[in-house]
Each structure stands twice: as structure tokens, then as C-alpha cells.
Amino acid sequence: MFLSNAIVGHLRDVATWPDLADGRYTDVRPLGSGGMGRVFAALDEPLGREVAIKISHAPVLGSDLDARLRQEARVLAQLEHPGIVPVHDLGLLGDGRVFYVMKLVRGQTLAQSQPPATESAALSVFERVADAVAFAHAHEVIHLDLKPSNIMTGAFGEVLVMDWGVAKILSSPISTSAPSELRRTSLSSPAPKVAGTPGFMAPEQAAGGAVGPASDVYALGALLFWLLRGDGPPRRLPRRLRAIITMCLVTDPAHRYPDASAVVADLARYRAGDAVHALPETVVDRAVRFGAKHITIIVLIAAYLVMRALVALWR
Amino acid sequence: MEGFPLTHLTVLERIRAGDPAVRLGAFSDLAEGYWRPSYHYLRRQWRLSPEQAEDMVQGFFTVAFEKGYLEKFDPAKARFRTFLRTCLDRYLQNQRKADTAVKRGGAVDIRSLDFPGAERELALVSADVQDPDRFFRDETIRALFARTVTDMREAYAREGKPRIFAAFERHDLADREDGEARTYASVAAALGVPVTTLTNDLHAARRRFRELALVPLRNLVGSDEEFRAEARELFGVEVDLDLKNEI
Numbered sequence: 002m003f004l005s006n007a008i009v010g011h012l013r014d015v016a017t018w019p020d021l022a023d024g025r026y027t028d029v030r031p032l033g034s035g036g037m038g039r040v041f042a043a044l045d046e047p048l049g050r051e052v053a054i055k056i057s058h059a060p061v062l063g064s065d066l067d068a069r070l071r072q073e074a075r076v077l078a079q080l081e082h083p084g085i086v087p088v089h090d091l092g093l094l095g096d097g098r099v100f101y102v103m104k105l106v107r108g109q110t111l112a113q114s115q116p117p118a119t120e121s122a123a124l125s126v127f128e129r130v131a132d133a134v135a136f137a138h139a140h141e142v143i144h145l146d147l148k149p150s151n152i153m154t155g156a157f158g159e160v161l162v163m164d165w166g167v168a169k170i171l172s173s174p175i176s177t178s179a180p181s182e183l184r185r186t187s188l189s190s191p192a193p194k195v196a197g198t199p200g201f202m203a204p205e206q207a208a209g210g211a212v213g214p215a216s217d218v219y220a221l222g223a224l225l226f227w228l229l230r231g232d233g234p235p236r237r238l239p240r241r242l243r244a245i246i247t248m249c250l251v252t253d254p255a256h257r258y259p260d261a262s263a264v265v266a267d268l269a270r271y272r273a274g275d276a277v278h279a280l281p282e283t284v285v286d287r288a289v290r291f292g293a294k295h296i297t298i299i300v301l302i303a304a305y306l307v308m309r310a311l312v313a314l315w316r
Numbered sequence: 317m318e319g320f321p322l323t324h325l326t327v328l329e330r331i332r333a334g335d336p337a338v339r340l341g342a343f344s345d346l347a348e349g350y351w352r353p354s355y356h357y358l359r360r361q362w363r364l365s366p367e368q369a370e371d372m373v374q375g376f377f378t379v380a381f382e383k384g385y386l387e388k389f390d391p392a393k394a395r396f397r398t399f400l401r402t403c404l405d406r407y408l409q410n411q412r413k414a415d416t417a418v419k420r421g422g423a424v425d426i427r428s429l430d431f432p433g434a435e436r437e438l439a440l441v442s443a444d445v446q447d448p449d450r451f452f453r454d455e456t457i458r459a460l461f462a463r464t465v466t467d468m469r470e471a472y473a474r475e476g477k478p479r480i481f482a483a484f485e486r487h488d489l490a491d492r493e494d495g496e497a498r499t500y501a502s503v504a505a506a507l508g509v510p511v512t513t514l515t516n517d518l519h520a521a522r523r524r525f526r527e528l529a530l531v532p533l534r535n536l537v538g539s540d541e542e543f544r545a546e547a548r549e550l551f552g553v554e555v556d557l558d559l560k561n562e563i
Binding site: 002003004005006007008009011012013015016017018027058 | 436437440442454457458461462465466488489490491500515518522525526529548550551
């Protein structure tokens with residue numbers, strides 16, 4: 002029997018597809034693959050909607066892949082936020098692999114798309130990301146793998162933080178034990194491991210040390226720099242904006258912003274033209290910032306004064 | 317969840333076994349998995365005639381068995397498939413230098429191989445060998461899958477479940493280059509079953525395909541690590557080798 006290249010390719014593909022034999026999810030198609038598993042699009046028949054299904058790569062004896070995927074689903078289920086993809090279902094396939102079902106997000110990751118063209122556009126995207134991370138921090142969850150390929154942007158301006166596979170629950174308010182419908186019972190919190198992406202990973206995380214919200218702050222700083230840099234020549238960033246990035250990227254986590262909400266707040270101050278916590282101001286700095294913030298009024302007053310002077314001279 | 321349990325030694329461990337019968341069995345398994353990729357490789361890469369390629373394949377496996385070529389494999393240096401192909405290249409070059417007729421037959425039973433069939437298939441194999449290692453790998457996978465499909469057909473016939481294989485054959489083995497889209501609905505209608513039955517059968521068949529393919533795959537690799545890596549690359553599964561020492 003001879004199998005053509007097309008048939009061999011098809012067999013290689015379908016042999017790794019999930020066995021969703023209960024009939025709820027049909028029309029399964031591969032979407033992509035990541036470190037922990039593969040993502041498929043499928044039709045949720047009873048509800049008549051398209052969903053995404055993430056499935057762990059394989060049941061590895063002694064591996065924590067299953068536990069991580071299960072934890073990711075349960076973390077996501079607790080974080081209901083417009084910037085975090087909602088989870089609909091969690092279960093086990095017939096062959097033992099863990100899967101969870103989530104909203105199908107149509108769009109591109111930041112890594113796949115053109116960087117924002119302007120500072121304002123870059124900051125808008127960043128604020129949406131930082132808002133979602135701040136929400137997670139408020140719920141004692143840290144992401145630990147923030148990077149452009151984990152940020153999805155949709156056709157209608159949605160910005161979603163994806164891939165919470167290495168997320169850590171700080172005080173374990175979310176149970177990581179297996180739900181009753183899942184077979185395994187020997188689940189425990191995954192042991193701390195060095196997971197993340199160089200360039201976006203905080204030094205303490207890379208060194209395998211203690212991590213916290215400030216570790217995400219470091220990644221947010223790297224992401225903000227990445228968004229502002231764009232593809233072209235390096236932009237000259239305003240001092241206060243540079244200071245915000247620098248404060249995110251300080252090596253010692255104790256000297257960074259304590260969490261993402263502090264970054265969001267300081268960025269809002271920058272956007273409003275106010276002083277930022279990242280940059281102590283001198284009198285000159287304050288005068289320059291005041292001048293920049295109120296330039297229209299200053300110009301109008303100056304024009305009025307000049308006009309008054311000219312009228313006085315003419316008389 | 318355990319992976320797919322496989323309970324025997326690697327083919328290399330069997331080749332190195334003291335028991336001649338075990339060693340011979342291992343060589344026969346190796347020859348079965350690699351003779352066809354080797355034949356296509358020699359025809360395409362080295363442009364041997366059909367007769368030369370046939371002689372060379374038979375001679376290679378016979379001499380490798382007699383002289384212990386493959387026992388020298390070092391898993392730290394390359395994959396076993398690459399090592400075997402390199403040995404085949406070296407054997408061919410030595411044969412050309414010596415200008416001697418290759419030895420046919422011998423202990424390893426490869427005389428019944430279907431060389432005319434392999435020659436007919438050659439027309440459908442890529443003529444362009446830009447990357448010899450990749451070509452050899454693709455041909456090895458093709459041969460592995462073809463054997464697995466045959467095993468599957470026999471297994472389902474034996475178990476009285478020809479409907480499952482028919483679903484697999486109609487949907488997954490239909491030539492996808494003929495332009496005709498094979499939807500679940502069209503295949504279900506052709507087989508006279510509901511679509512849900514078809515999709516359930518396909519799930520079962522694909523799982524069976526994966527499980528059956530892992531058995532001969534184990535005879536094509538040189539170490540447990542290589543087996544795990546190949547299984548992961550081919551099927552996205554992790555195999556459970558913990559039962560290995562139970563035999």
C-alpha cells in the first residue's frame with residue numbers, strides 16, 4: 002500500500018487530534034501549538050458557537066503538564082475580566098489528556114501584528130494589558146509569562162492576555178485540586194520552576210527565586226518598551242515615560258512598582274500630564290511640565306499681554 | 317494517566333543481545349521498517365538502477381547483521397535513522413571502491429521483499445532529494461504508516477469491526493490531492509451511517525492508528541529517549557516505558 006504525501010501529512014495531523022467522542026464538540030480543526038499543548042477550533046453543537054479547545058500535549062508520566070493546564074483553566078475561570086479569555090469547560094479526553102474549552106478569539110498576537118504606529122496607540126494597548134494584569138494581581142494571581150506572543154488583539158480592538166499556563170496563585174484562594182469529574186486525585190500545586198521568556202522575565206524569576214506581582218511589573222516594563230519601540234528607528238521617549246519603564250525594569254523587585262495597578266496609575270498620571278511617581282521633579286521639571294500641560298492657556302495669556310502692550314504703545 | 321505501555325526492549329538492545337535468535341529477530345524488524353526507505357533513497361539520491369538498489373539493500377542488511385555495523389550506534393551523536401542511513405552511504409561507497417558483487421541472502425530473511433512494488437511507488441516519491449536526511453525520514457514515516465494501515469485493516473477485520481476501518485479508509489485515506497472535499501456528511505452518506513457514528517468511528521480509528529504505529533516505531537529507533545522524541549513529534553503523545561523490564 003502506498004500513501005501519498007498528502008495522506009501521510011493528514012494522518013500525522015489527525016493522529017494528534019483530540020478524541021472528543023461525546024459529540025458535543027465537532028468540526029475540530031487545529032489552530033496552533035504552544036509549550037503546554039495544542040489549541041483547536043471546534044463547534045460547540047448544543048450552543049451553536051465556535052470555541053477554542055486547549056489540550057495538553059500528552060499525558061507524561063511524572064510531568065506536571067496536565068496539572069499546569071488544569072490550573073490554567075481554573076485560574077482563568079476565576080478571572081472574569083474583559084482582558085482575560087473566558088473559560089467554558091474543563092475535562093479529560095478518552096486518552097487521558099486534559100482539555101479546557103474557552104472563547105475562540107479571532108485575531109493576532111502582538112508578535113504577529115504590526116507594532117502600534119504612535120505613542121498614543123501603543124499606550125492604549127498597554128493600558129488594556131496592564132488593566133487585566135492588575136485585575137489578576139488584585140485576585141492574588143501573577144501571570145509570569147507576559148510577552149508580545151501572549152497578547153491577542155482582536156478585529157474590534159479587543160486586547161486579551163493569553164497563556165496563563167505558568168501563572169502562580171499567591172495565597173491559593175483558587176483550589177488546584179482536581180474537580181470531582183476528573184479522574185486524577187494526586188494533583189498538587191506545581192513546584193516552582195524557571196518558566197517564562199528571556200527578555201521579558203524578571204531577574205529573580207530567571208534565577209529561580211521568589212516571584213511576586215513585581216515580577217509581572219518587570220515584564221510589563223519590557224512590554225511597554227517593546228510596544229513603544231516599534232519597527233522603525235528608536236523613538237525619543239519623554240523623560241517621564243522613560244522613567245516609568247525604568248522603574249518597571251529595576252533589578253531589585255523591591256524598587257519596582259509593587260504591582261500592575263501602580264503601573265496603571267502612574268501611566269494615567271503621565272497621560273494626564275501630571276507628575277509621575279517614577280520621576281522625582283525639580284522646580285525646573287515642574288515648570289516645564291506645567292508649561293507643556295497648560296500650553297494653550299499660556300499662549301493665549303501671552304498673546305493677550307502682547308496685544309495689550311502693543312495697544313498701549315500705539316496710544 | 318499512563319501513556320501507551322510498550323513492554324519490550326529497544327531494537328538496539330535486542331541487536332546487542334547475546335541470544336542469536338533475539339538478535340536475528342531485531343535485524344528482521346529493522347529490515348522490515350527500513351528496506352523500503354533505503355531502496356527509494358538509493359534510487360533517488362544515488363541514482364542506482366532498480367537491480368543495483370535491490371542488491372545493495374539486501375547486501376547492506378546482510379553485511380550489517382554479519383559484521384555488527386549497527387551495534388556501534390551512539391545515541392549521543394545522532395538519531396538511529398540518521399546513523400543507519402550514514403552506514404548505508406558508507407557501505408555503498410565501499411562496494412563501489414571494492415567493485416565487488418554484493419552478497420545476497422544470508423541469515424536475515426529479506427528475500428521476500430516486494431522490490432517491484434517499491435519500484436512502482438518510486439514514481440510517486442519526490443524526485444528532488446535536497447536534504448537526504450529529511451528524505452530518508454519522510455520515507456521511513458511513509459513506510460511505517462503504510463504498515464500500520466495494513467495492521468489496522470487486519471485487526472478490525474479480525475475483530476469483526478470492518479465499519480470502523482471503512483470510515484477511516486473513506487475519510488482519512490482518500491487521496492487528498494484529487495480536489496474532492498470529503499466532508500463528514502458525504503462520507504457518512506456513502507457508508508449509510510449517521511454523522512455521529514462516523515465521527516465516533518473516526519476517533520476510535522485514529523486512536524487505534526496511533527497505538528498500532530507505536531509498536532513498529534519502537535523497532536526503528538536506537539534508544540528510549542529517541543523513541544519518546546519520535547512519538548512526541550509524530551503523534552504528540554508521551555509513551556510509558558516503565559513496563560519495559562517486565563518481559
